[in-house]
Amino acid sequence: MADEVKKEAPANFKVTIDNITIEVTPGTTILNAARQIGGDVTPPAMCYYSKLQGSGGKCRTCLVEVAAGSAADPRPMPKLVASCRTNVMDGMVVKNITSEKVTDARNGVVEFLLINHPLDCPICDQAGECDLQDLSYEHGKEGTRYEFKRRTFEKEDIGPYIQLHMTRCILCYRCTYVADQLTDQRVHGILDRGDHAEISTYISKAIDNDFSGNMIDVCPVGALTDKTFRFKNRVWFTRPVDAHRDCPTCCGKVTLWQRGDEVLRVTARKDEWGEVQSYDGKPGWICNACRFDKKKTSDWVIEGPTAINRHSVISQGHYEGLQKPKETIAEIMGGRDPKLLMDIHSISDVNKVALSELPGPATSKTFENGK
Amino acid sequence: MGRKLLLDKAHIENIRLYDVYRREGGYRSVEKALKTMSPDAVTEEVKKSGLRGRGGAGFPTGMKWGFLAKPQGVPRYLVVNADESEPGTFKDRYLMEFLPHLLIEGMITSAYALGSSRAYIYIRGEYDWIVDILEQAIGEAKKNGWLGKNILGSGFDCEIYIQRGAGAYICGEETALLESLEGKRGNPRIKPPFPAVKGLWDCPTVVNNVETIAAVVPIINEGGEEYAKIGIGKSTGTKLISACGNIKKQGVYEIDMTISVEEFIYSDEYCGGIANGRKLKACIPGGSSVPILPANLLLKTAKGEARMMTYESLADGGFATGSMMGSGGFIVLDDSQCVVRHTYTLARFYRHESCGQCSPCREGTGWMEKILLNIENGKGKKSGIDLLWDIQRKIEGNTICPLGDAAAWPVAAAIRHFRDEFEWHVENPEDCLRRNYGLAGYADPLTPPKGELVPV
Numbered sequence: 001m002a003d004e005v006k007k008e009a010p011a012n013f014k015v016t017i018d019n020i021t022i023e024v025t026p027g028t029t030i031l032n033a034a035r036q037i038g039g040d041v042t043p044p045a046m047c048y049y050s051k052l053q054g055s056g057g058k059c060r061t062c063l064v065e066v067a068a069g070s071a072a073d074p075r076p077m078p079k080l081v082a083s084c085r086t087n088v089m090d091g092m093v094v095k096n097i098t099s100e101k102v103t104d105a106r107n108g109v110v111e112f113l114l115i116n117h118p119l120d121c122p123i124c125d126q127a128g129e130c131d132l133q134d135l136s137y138e139h140g141k142e143g144t145r146y147e148f149k150r151r152t153f154e155k156e157d158i159g160p161y162i163q164l165h166m167t168r169c170i171l172c173y174r175c176t177y178v179a180d181q182l183t184d185q186r187v188h189g190i191l192d193r194g195d196h197a198e199i200s201t202y203i204s205k206a207i208d209n210d211f212s213g214n215m216i217d218v219c220p221v222g223a224l225t226d227k228t229f230r231f232k233n234r235v236w237f238t239r240p241v242d243a244h245r246d247c248p249t250c251c252g253k254v255t256l257w258q259r260g261d262e263v264l265r266v267t268a269r270k271d272e273w274g275e276v277q278s279y280d281g282k283p284g285w286i287c288n289a290c291r292f293d294k295k296k297t298s299d300w301v302i303e304g305p306t307a308i309n310r311h312s313v314i315s316q317g318h319y320e321g322l323q324k325p326k327e328t329i330a331e332i333m334g335g336r337d338p339k340l341l342m343d344i345h346s347i348s349d350v351n352k353v354a355l356s357e358l359p360g361p362a363t364s365k366t367f368e369n370g371k
Numbered sequence: 372m373g374r375k376l377l378l379d380k381a382h383i384e385n386i387r388l389y390d391v392y393r394r395e396g397g398y399r400s401v402e403k404a405l406k407t408m409s410p411d412a413v414t415e416e417v418k419k420s421g422l423r424g425r426g427g428a429g430f431p432t433g434m435k436w437g438f439l440a441k442p443q444g445v446p447r448y449l450v451v452n453a454d455e456s457e458p459g460t461f462k463d464r465y466l467m468e469f470l471p472h473l474l475i476e477g478m479i480t481s482a483y484a485l486g487s488s489r490a491y492i493y494i495r496g497e498y499d500w501i502v503d504i505l506e507q508a509i510g511e512a513k514k515n516g517w518l519g520k521n522i523l524g525s526g527f528d529c530e531i532y533i534q535r536g537a538g539a540y541i542c543g544e545e546t547a548l549l550e551s552l553e554g555k556r557g558n559p560r561i562k563p564p565f566p567a568v569k570g571l572w573d574c575p576t577v578v579n580n581v582e583t584i585a586a587v588v589p590i591i592n593e594g595g596e597e598y599a600k601i602g603i604g605k606s607t608g609t610k611l612i613s614a615c616g617n618i619k620k621q622g623v624y625e626i627d628m629t630i631s632v633e634e635f636i637y638s639d640e641y642c643g644g645i646a647n648g649r650k651l652k653a654c655i656p657g658g659s660s661v662p663i664l665p666a667n668l669l670l671k672t673a674k675g676e677a678r679m680m681t682y683e684s685l686a687d688g689g690f691a692t693g694s695m696m697g698s699g700g701f702i703v704l705d706d707s708q709c710v711v712r713h714t715y716t717l718a719r720f721y722r723h724e725s726c727g728q729c730s731p732c733r734e735g736t737g738w739m740e741k742i743l744l745n746i747e748n749g750k751g752k753k754s755g756i757d758l759l760w761d762i763q764r765k766i767e768g769n770t771i772c773p774l775g776d777a778a779a780w781p782v783a784a785a786i787r788h789f790r791d792e793f794e795w796h797v798e799n800p801e802d803c804l805r806r807n808y809g810l811a812g813y814a815d816p817l818t819p820p821k822g823e824l825v826p827v
Contacts (some may be wrong), residue, residue: 056561057561057729057771058728058729058730058771059729059730060729060730060731060769060770060771061730063769079768079769080768080769082561082771085561104765105765105769108731108764108765108766108769109730109731109765109769111765112730112731112733112734112735112738112765113730113734115734115738116734116737145758146738148738148741151737170730171727171728171730171733173728189556190556190727192727193539193541193724193725193726193727194722194723194724194725194726194727194733194736194737195722195725195727195733195734195736195737196727197726197727197733
């Protein structure tokens with residue numbers, strides 16, 4: 001399919017996502033088209049990572065409904081599709097948050113992701129910047145229907161820099177793509193299959209290749225965390241500042257996470273989708289030396305505070321450079337106001353009927369069209 | 372007596388050896404195709420025959436071959452899926468064990484039609500003795516000039532390679548099979564691209580079931596139109612059914628898709644009726660992943676017509692009152708069987724065989740298994756049955772490959788048709804450990820012959 005698209009003239013494709021129409025270049029996936037619109041219409045992505053080739057399609061949180069396949073063939077697609085791995089066609093109509101099927105399926109996926117998750121956020125270093133937390137906040141239920149013992153794994157030491165918590169892993173495979181595409185050799189992978197599949201190194205080999213630290217940045221949950229930052233602080237107590245240094249192996253552009261003048265952690269800079277930022281089209285992965293060894297402010301040229309999304313818990317610590325998220329709800333609703341839970345006046349005739357003047361008890365008929 | 376096209380010579384002694392096979396008219400289809408037909412004519416013949424994929428989905432084979440991309444200078448591959456691991460299905464095993472040359476003959480003809488000079492047999496790891504049989508047959512075929520360079524002077528080269536799987540059910544899914552064949556972890560690929568465009572080593576590939584490829588031989592020998600005359604409607608030709616469970620005569624039967632389910636179960640030519648004088652309770656007509664049907668819906672459709680052994684008739688009524696032909700693994704359950712236990716066994720299988728790549732299947736299959744085990748052991752709750760229904764609903768259709776659907780359907784069908792049995796398990800936690808629910812509302816529509824009835 002993808003090949004056929006590329007051969008055609010590079011005219012732009014029109015795609016409508018949740019009633020918002022946008023023109024994108026052929027070969028764009030639905031997810032990336034939705035990201036170009038931004039705001040609420042963007043499906044969440046736990047496994048897809050635009051800078052890692054081959055990623056995506058696994059977590060099923062980005063499922064969307066295709067209401068019309070293309071202008072040429074306007075039939076709807078029979079199943080929900082993974083938006084991160086489905087390319088747009090000209091005239092495609094996609095429903096994301098306006099589709100009940102999608103909301104239902106996404107709630108299901110979140111429930112599946114959480115049934116075996118330890119929910120140890122209070123002691124997890126990822127808490128505060130965890131994609132799974134955000135996802136469950138948005139789509140999860142308040143309680144669980146799972147009544148069984150949660151899955152556990154034997155502890156595995158995978159090296160001096162990275163801490164592995166297999167119980168938190170959602171098997172997005174991002175870290176294996178990092179190891180394949182960034183480091184000189186992949187020494188870890190997925191062992192076993194099904195619900196006992198786990199990330200592990202081959203016979204307890206340590207992961208210490210250069211650039212392997214980027215696995216921490218791509219991990220959507222707290223499965224892979226920075227050993228040098230382990231239990232040092234909560235991220236919302238630290239202050240992120242952009243900094244750079246002249247690094248011979250990487251771009252050297254990082255975010256320093258400080259408490260006072262102390263640098264507690266170094267990460268790559270993230271964009272609004274939680275992915276590593278690109279510079280001139282190249283992803284700004286950082287090397288292990290920058291990440292793990294340069295923990296003094298004197299190592300870095302500090303540029304200023306990092307822009308943090310206003311919705312993030314991290315933004316509570318400082319008030320500079322906040323980013324207001326894009327609001328799209330009015331467009332999605334087609335000009336209608338969203339139906340608010342408390343505001344029943346616009347949709348109900350209750351207030352127009354004088355109940356005391358009725359001869360008997362009020363019935364549903366009383367309220368029909370204000371009669 | 373139904374017509375047999377695949378197994379008609381299976382009874383001949385030493386038919387697995389080349390000399391006997393050739394003497395009985397083997398490799399005629401290769402001669403006919405390579406000497407008198409163009410590759411497109413062979414494909415056309417398969418299209419005319421109406422042959423449908425015998426692996427489970429029932430997709431028209433000719434159409435599948437027609438989809439194969441044919442870019443210049445890129446090799447094309449034929450892969451035979453012999454990773455038969457569905458519980459209840461053992462037809463390919465029989466075919467390969469007794470008629471290895473039939474498969475090889477079909478492969479050469481098919482490879483000629485598809486223009487692929489390398490064909491692979493991906494065989495289930497547990498079938499280790501069949502690998503030896505096939506290797507021997509390939510050796511014989513090669514020695515006699517049916518494989519190798521310039522076969523029969525037609526300029527067509529073909530080599531067949533066998534690859535053993537390592538015992539994963541998921542590798543029977545075509546894209547997982549290709550990954551495994553490439554030497555990687557057998558995770559299903561995300562489609563599109565489909566194998567017909569980007570398959571094995573990113574080259575156009577056709578993946579077909581063993582029986583499908585074997586059926587090409589009679590199609591070429593007799594002509595597609597002749598083949599299409601057998602059967603009813605779009606269910607043409609003959610189908611191998613591996614019958615097992617509580618029947619008198621388990622085994623692989625070749626049916627010509629004109630008989631009714633009732634005839635298949637009760638006639639002496641086929642299953643010979645329910646064993647030990649018991650009564651028919653339920654049946655899974657197409658391998659473990661298709662919906663289970665209670666006796667009343669199995670023999671008659673919801674419209675009251677007799678259910679036939681065809682793709683259409685078995686699927687009549689959709690999943691609400693029908694099932695699927697699937698791979699032809701015909702599992703019969705009598706009134707001594709417990710549907711809850713049976714469903715649990717299947718859920719355990721799918722939990723074990725899930726590849727763990729996508730979340731609904733990885734987490735959902737294990738969850739269903741645990742709930743079913745509780746209900747089976749009398750520790751279940753009524754809300755658990757509704758929860759099961761909700762879980763299967765959220766798995767179905769939301770996974771990368773059909774294994775998620777295959778895990779969800781049996782649970783859905785069991786709850787749909789046997790909900791009272793599940794509820795009985797919940798309400799009688801101690802009773803359910805000692806005895807089974809029995810036949811209950813799914814009365815055997817057939818009265819068993821007098822004198823054979825054994826008290827329950």
